[in-house]
Amino acid sequence: MKSNGQDKLERREFLRSLGRWATGGTMALMSVTFAKRRQRLAADNCINKSICCDCSRFSGCRLPAAISAKQAQKNVQQGGMTNG
Ligand code: SF4
Numbered sequence: 001m002k003s004n005g006q007d008k009l010e011r012r013e014f015l016r017s018l019g020r021w022a023t024g025g026t027m028a029l030m031s032v033t034f035a036k037r038r039q040r041l042a043a044d045n046c047i048n049k050s051i052c053c054d055c056s057r058f059s060g061c062r063l064p065a066a067i068s069a070k071q072a073q074k075n076v077q078q079g080g081m082t083n084g
Pocket of ligand 1: 045046047048049050051053055057058059061062063064066
């Protein structure tokens with residue numbers, strides 16, 4: 001049978017470990033969030049001075065210049081420009 005003092009000690013140790021795990025989990029979550037944000041920002045930066053035609057990222061790029069270039073390509077493939 002445990003004494004009251006041992007129970008308090010175990011409870012205190014449990015709370016300490018809980019705090020450590022919560023802190024570690026929060027830090028891990030923040031690291032993943034920052035890494036994803038950095039990755040997204042890197043993907044959102046133009047790497048070829050908006051010269052999309054010979055850019056390696058063109059197929060997956062979501063920047064306005066690339067979207068515009070893709071639309072222009074599509075228009076050319078469909079047989080000319082459509083304004084309006
Ligand atoms: S595809 Fe165009 S907008 Fe996208 S990174 Fe390349 S040059 Fe820049």
